[in-house]
Amino acid sequence: MLINDMPRYEILDEFALSELERGWKRIVSELGIEFLHPEALEYFAQAGQKVEGELVKFDPDWILEQVAKAPAEFDLQARNPERSVHIGGKHMVFSAVYGCPFVREGNVRRDATYDDFQNLVKLAQSFPQLDSPGGTIVEPNDKPLDSRHLDMVYALLTLSDKPFMGSVTSGPNALDTIAMAQMVFGKESLEQTPAIISLINVNSPLRYDDRMLSALLEYAKAGQATIITPFLLMGAMSPVSVAATLAQQVGEALAGIALVQTIRPGCPVVFGSFLSNTDMQSGSPSFGTPESAVGLFCTGQIARHYNLPFRSGGALTSSQVVDAQAGYESMMSLWPTFLAGTNFIMHSAGWLESALVSCYEKFIVDVEQLRMLHAVFKPLEINEETLAFSAHQEVGQGGHFLGAVHTLERFRECFYRPLVSSTENFERWNRLGARDAATRAGEIWRKTLEEYEQPAIDPGLQEELKAYVDRRRIELGD
């Protein structure tokens, strides 16, 4: 968990913020948002909002009253209390890629399996730059669809001791997640401090679907955190304008956050953003784009305006392989992630091919990028000690600092030490096999998995979790 004490990069002035506010208020009040779940509609009707069938037309001031009940910051428990995190304020919490059906390992791209799921959880557990493995780090396609959420939660709770993300595929699956978390954290502790954070996507434009809402309802009732995220690829789910898309994003997100606060006032909730654009030439989604960088700056500023923690960013790319494009597009989205002080970051490691693929090598390359940016976003100390005048006195004119006392005392820790990047001279690099960054990353993830050790867990607890999974799997008919 990074505490980002560096300045925020803000590009919206007061006029722009007020125009955006005018924009989202008009959308939610005049056009309204569909909620495809009777219980959600009932909450809104009870609260006096105008419900027409599945369409809700909102009083924007009511939305803001509800949103004001959400905490600006909150704690999220981990199985290992030392790995618990704080969400909001200056804190930045990083989790791995989420939701990919395929996996890439070197030159092989294939359906992901539960083995891959476990491997990627282990990798997320192994690198301190990742505060959480996330949730559906890949789809375990070899597990039955109805019960694979149990296998995923089981792996997340036993192979890692970091905070995790819950299942959102249905209300009952959310309840399974909560039941398993209760075994680990205790019912009362879970009630007091959330230990599950879950991704609730809006079915944009202006629609929340039945499955996401049923999961949202269960998590909100249980006081567990959700990330309410409009899913916006400009040109497809929103207009081809960053301004219009931001207005839509705010309206959609705040309406969902208002629902959470209506269900359980004070329930932790995160303003989510997933905002990029369609490539208008290919019609494909496009990631690591200039527009998404600009959207990210604005999203941070807007979330702070409403006093909410926010989620955005990640190491995004449309590239099919771990090439230069994968490198520069990931940085194109990671830099604004840090500059905006994003509180919760999904897709921090492993994302490839517009999130169709979780890639082992990309995972390592992204960890390197996170490590570098962690080093950048650390305040610089300028004082008599760091000015190191004695080093200048010692070396003088035309000398070399490599052998200076000041250097010898500090050479191990003075600079960032790369994980995968190479500075080898060409001759040595050639002699060692002329391996590019992706090849070196392949060696690193394999070694990391070899060296992985399961974090301590009470054998009774692990048994209890397993028994729950086995029982529920039978109940679900798998």
Place this chain on the structure above:
Amino acid sequence: MLINDMPRYEILDEFALSELERGWKRIVSELGIEFLHPEALEYFAQAGQKVEGELVKFDPDWILEQVAKAPAEFDLQARNPERSVHIGGKHMVFSAVYGCPFVREGNVRRDATYDDFQNLVKLAQSFPQLDSPGGTIVEPNDKPLDSRHLDMVYALLTLSDKPFMGSVTSGPNALDTIAMAQMVFGKESLEQTPAIISLINVNSPLRYDDRMLSALLEYAKAGQATIITPFLLMGAMSPVSVAATLAQQVGEALAGIALVQTIRPGCPVVFGSFLSNTDMQSGSPSFGTPESAVGLFCTGQIARHYNLPFRSGGALTSSQVVDAQAGYESMMSLWPTFLAGTNFIMHSAGWLESALVSCYEKFIVDVEQLRMLHAVFKPLEINEETLAFSAHQEVGQGGHFLGAVHTLERFRECFYRPLVSSTENFERWNRLGARDAATRAGEIWRKTLEEYEQPAIDPGLQEELKAYVDRRRIELGD
């Protein structure tokens, strides 16, 4: 030329700035700086500075008085007046990689030739993101050492009509550059507004060498711009501390700038920064590092503090090939380049392998990154028109924006259009040959060279330049 109207990212507070000022003043006054050129020493002695052999101990207030004479902004002429640039303020001027002995073309790394030099000048001429080809874009190793500066200046002045960088290998070579520029721009016009900008490196720590000084003297006398650049790889040419290195950088740069202003008050000059670190494990220089990003933010703030235009940044990397590392390291240095509002950027395109290699494919990949960042650093308009409420009205809940009137009216221009990046789906990408970004970049530079057309030049002028080169080559014994 980008006019960067976005905010500057500043991380130094008043205390830090004053500590740095204390730091550099102590270095220049107590330790002093060597100037290995009698004429430079004479200027300093005349101005009342303490000269001890080749060592000059400065009165820091005298330095600041001289520095105050330098213009905060200035124009730089191009052969084509439409391509003239402005250096300083919000302006950002981009030039290509500089000084590499080798070239890489696909999988072949070899000694660079004059053909490569000409090709790379043509590429720089072809992309609007590059405001200048720079100068020694590669070393033309197949040309005789004593006269190759003539060949380079000739190519820069005839194959491109953008501003160019002058030869700094000696005083006489600088005079050749000036003589050729006089033919193009006219003596009087050149006297009034510079048309040459040249890189003067400090032989850090705390030493200006004879060759650089003799070039500096000629350019300053002729009123041509120089970029006074301490060459600082922390751990080699400066202490292993960003703070100490910044203090050294300011002292070294301001002393050189003071010399320029003593020679010719008001002469255009740029505060230069080339600040990275040694990889303390390999002993090699390391580029695209977190430390250099932090140094860049600070350099921008310091240059503005002294009211000077500044040079820094570029698309730097230590990578040996155009791989993911080349992508993320270049972005690691390009993002701060833009965030700091760098006025003159060398090494914007083509840099590979710690500047040992000018790479054709990297050139294209870097142009893509520049294009993306140009798009990011453009103010976002938020107003009734961009809020596009009509698009939301048209599409409503759960619809799709691809066919909306608002989209159809704007789809060509609404988003960034990539040059080399691919968003192709996996099947199509595979069918088209599974080309990675470097492979696609290879196709683009070849096509660009095929389509290159020499910018218009008066045949008499070209003949005159050629005659000068031929005459001087004979005089130089080549």
